Amino acid sequence: MITYYAYPKCITCRKAKSWLEQNGVEYNEVHIAENPPTKEQMAEIHQASGLELKKFFNTSGLVYRSLSLKDKLSDMTQEQQLELLASNGMLIKRPLAWDGKNVTLGFKEADYQNSWL
Secondary structure, three states, rough: OOOEEEEEHHHHHHHHHHHHOOOOOOOEEEOOOOOOOOOOHHHHHHHHOOOOOOHHOOOOOOOHHHOOHHHHHOOHHHHHHHHHHHOOHEEEEEEEEEEOOOEOOOOOOHHHHHOOO
16 A cells, blocks of 8 residues: 655645546555654655655755755755654655655656556
8 A cells, every 4th residue: 555645735746646546546645744754754765765865855845945955955964854854744745655665756647657556
């Protein structure tokens, strides 16, 4: 089962959710702002993804910009970055979907087809 972290007002999240439903993919939706992944879950998701940790940050988000993270991330340890992501779900690029081994970040139909069908 996919754990699907999303923000209900996010248009990209709604598109991804619609795709999952149209393709009969079962998922458990989690409101990313109210229940962000824990630091441990973020570490697990990050490791499974094979992506750079900085890819998990919602760089176009208000919280990211208000904290001036563009200038600060490179000076932070991986541990500090994971703590930061876990502290505020609005810092995480969304939607974030994972099933324990596959991870998709954002919504690209081709990525969803490769990962979830």
